[in-house]
Amino acid sequence: MTDQATDSSETTAVNWFLRGMRGVLSVPAFILLFSFVGFGALCRESGLTVWAAALTTASLWALPGQVVLVGSMAAGVGFLATAIAVGLSAVRLLPMTVSLIPVLRAPGIARWKLFFASYFIAVTAWVVAMQRLPSLPREARFPFFAGFTVTLASSGTIVTAASFMLAANLPTLLSAGLVFLTPIYFLTSLFAAARLRSDRLALGLGVLLWPLFDWLAPSYALLLTGAVGGTAAYLVHRLTAEPAPAIEPAEATEP
Amino acid sequence: MTGIFETVPWGPLLFILLAGALPTQIFRWLGVVLAGRIRDDSEALIWVRAVATALVAGVIAQLVLDPSGALAETQLWVRVGAMIVGFAAFYLTRRQVLVGVLAGAATLLAVTALTGLGGPA
Numbered sequence: 377m378t379d380q381a382t383d384s385s386e387t388t389a390v391n392w393f394l395r396g397m398r399g400v401l402s403v404p405a406f407i408l409l410f411s412f413v414g415f416g417a418l419c420r421e422s423g424l425t426v427w428a429a430a431l432t433t434a435s436l437w438a439l440p441g442q443v444v445l446v447g448s449m450a451a452g453v454g455f456l457a458t459a460i461a462v463g464l465s466a467v468r469l470l471p472m473t474v475s476l477i478p479v480l481r482a483p484g485i486a487r488w489k490l491f492f493a494s495y496f497i498a499v500t501a502w503v504v505a506m507q508r509l510p511s512l513p514r515e516a517r518f519p520f521f522a523g524f525t526v527t528l529a530s531s532g533t534i535v536t537a538a539s540f541m542l543a544a545n546l547p548t549l550l551s552a553g554l555v556f557l558t559p560i561y562f563l564t565s566l567f568a569a570a571r572l573r574s575d576r577l578a579l580g581l582g583v584l585l586w587p588l589f590d591w592l593a594p595s596y597a598l599l600l601t602g603a604v605g606g607t608a609a610y611l612v613h614r615l616t617a618e619p620a621p622a623i624e625p626a627e628a629t630e631p
Numbered sequence: 632m633t634g635i636f637e638t639v640p641w642g643p644l645l646f647i648l649l650a651g652a653l654p655t656q657i658f659r660w661l662g663v664v665l666a667g668r669i670r671d672d673s674e675a676l677i678w679v680r681a682v683a684t685a686l687v688a689g690v691i692a693q694l695v696l697d698p699s700g701a702l703a704e705t706q707l708w709v710r711v712g713a714m715i716v717g718f719a720a721f722y723l724t725r726r727q728v729l730v731g732v733l734a735g736a737a738t739l740l741a742v743t744a745l746t747g748l749g750g751p752a
Contacts, residue, residue, distance in 0.1 A: 403728060403729045403732075404728075407732060414700060414701065414702075417700070417701070418699070418700045421700065424643070425643070427644065428643050428644060428647060431644055431647050431648070432647050432651060435647060435648055435651065435652035436647075436651050436652050436655045437655075438655050440690050440693075441651065441654075441655050442651070443699055443700075445647065445650065445651040447699060448650075449643070449646065449647075455636070455646065455649070455650050458646075458650040458651070459649070459650040459651075459653070459654045460654070462650060462651050462654045462655060463654030463655070463657070463658070466654060466655040466657075466658045467658055467686075468658075468683060468686035468687065468689075468690070469655070469658040469659050469662065470658040470659075470661055470662045470665070471662070471679045471680070471682045471683035471686065472662070472683045472686075472687075473658070473659050473661075473662020473663060473666065474662045474665050474666045474669065474676075474679050474683075475666075475676055475679045475680040475683055476666075477662065477663055477666035477669075478666055478669050478670060478673075478676060481666075490663050490666075491660065491663055494659040494660065494662060494663045495656065495659060497659055497662070499687055499690070502683075548701050548704055548748065549701075549740060549743060549744065549748070551700065551701035551702075552701040552702045552704060552705050552739070552743070553736050553739060553740045554701075555694075555698065555700060555701055555702040556702055556705075556710070556713065556735070556736055556739050557732060557736055558694060559690075559691045559694040559695050559714065560713070560714060560717040560718075560731065560732050560735035560736065561728070561732050562687060562690065562691045562694075563688075563691050563714065563717075563718060563731075564717065564718060564721040564726075564728045564731040564732060565728050566684060566687060566688070567718075567721070567726070568721075568726050568728055570684070572677065574677055574680075574681045575680060575681060575684050577681070578680075578681040578682070578684040578685040578688065579684050579685070579687075579688045580688070581685055581688070582684065582685035582686065582687070582688020582689050582691070582692070583688045583689075583691055583692045584692075585685070585689070586688070586689040586692035586693060586696070587692060587696060589689075590693070590696075590697070597689065597693070598686055598689045598690065598693070599686075601685055601686060601688070601689035601692075602682045602683065602685045602686030602689060603682060603685075604685075605681075605682075605685030605688065605689070606678065606679075606681040606682030606683070606684065606685035606686070607678065607681070607682065609681045609684075609685065610677060610678040610681045610682075613677075613681075
C-alpha cells in the first residue's frame with residue numbers, strides 16, 4: 377500500500393484497524409485482561425511501585441517474562457541473572473514471531489510495520505492472529521492485528537495499574553481463580569486453533585515433557601520442552617502422515 | 632537489584648527496561664529478521680509452529696504445576712483436576728473455549744472452597 381495508496385484503500389485500512397480494536401471485546405482478550413488483574417496484585421505483593429508495575433506490562437508485554445522479572449526484583453537478583461532469566465522465558469517469542477510474520481505480511485508491506493507488529497506478539501495475540509488472520513485478505517491483516525494488539529496492550533497496562541491499586545481488597549481464592557484463567561485458556565484456545573495434527577501433538581507433548589525437563593534442567597526447561605516436543609511432534613506428523621493437505625492457504629474459505 | 636539501580640529514584644524503571652524489556656524484545660526483532668522470506672505454507676513453518684506450540688504448552692504446565700502468587704496457595708491435585716475438567720468440558724461441547732475456561736475455573740474455586748487452601752505458603 378505504498379505508491380498506489382488511494383483514499384479508498386486507506387479508508388479500508390482504518391476500517392480494519394477499528395475491527396481489530398473491537399476484537400478486544402472477545403473471550404480471549406477478557407481472559408488475558410483478567411490475568412493482568414492477578415499480575416497487578418503480584419506486583420504489589422512484590423514491593424514494586426505502581427509505575428514500575430505499569431511499565432513492566434507496557435514494555436515487556438509477555439506475561440511469563442513479567443512474572444520472572446518481578447520475582448527477580450522481589451528476590452534482589454542481580455542485573456545479569458535477571459536479564460538471562462527473562463531472556464530465556466522470551467525465547468518462545470522467536471518461533472512465534474517467525475511463524476506469525478509470514479501470515480501477517482502483505483506484498484510490499486513496509487519493514488517497519490513488521491517490527492512494530494512484532495512488539496505486540498505474545499501468546500494471546502498469536503492465538504487470535506493464527507485463528508483469524510488466515511481468513512482475512514492480505515492487506516487487511518496488518519491493520520486488523522495493529523488495532524487488536526495496540527488496544528489490548530493499552531488495556532493490559534491500565535488493568536495492571538488499576539488492579540495494583542485495588543489489590544489489597546481481593547481475597548486469595550479469587551486471585552487464584554483469576555491467575556488460573558491463563559493456563560486453562562491457553563490450553564483450550566491453542567487446541568481450538570490447531571489445524572494440523574502436529575500442532576495438537578506438540579501441545580500434548582509440551583505439557584507432558586515440561587515436568588521431565590524441569591527436573592533435569594530447570595533453567596532450560598521451557599527451551600528443551602519447545603525444541604524436543606515440537607520437533608518430535610513434527611517428525612511424528614511427517615513420518616506417519618498421508619500426503620499433506622494444502623496448509624492454511626490464505627484464500628481458503630473457512631472450514 | 633544492585634549498584635546504579637538503587638541509587639536513583641528511577642533506578643527500578645531503568646532496571647525493568649534493561650533487564651526485562653530489552654531481553655524480551657530482542658527475540659521478537661530476531662523473529663522478524665529470520666521470518667525474512669519464509670512462506671506461510673512452507674514445511675519449515677510447520678516445524679517452527681510446532682516448536683512454538685510446545686513451548687507455550689510448557690508455559691501451561693509451569694503455570695499449573697509450579698505457579699507463583701495466589702495460585703501457589705491452592706493444592707496441586709486441585710489445579711491438575713480443574714485443568715482436566717476444563718479441557719473435558721471444552722472437548723465435549725464441540726470445542727467451546729469459554730465453556731472449558733469457566734468449567735475449569737469453577738472447579739478450582741469450588742473444590743478449593745470445600746477442601747481449603749493447602750499449598751505451600
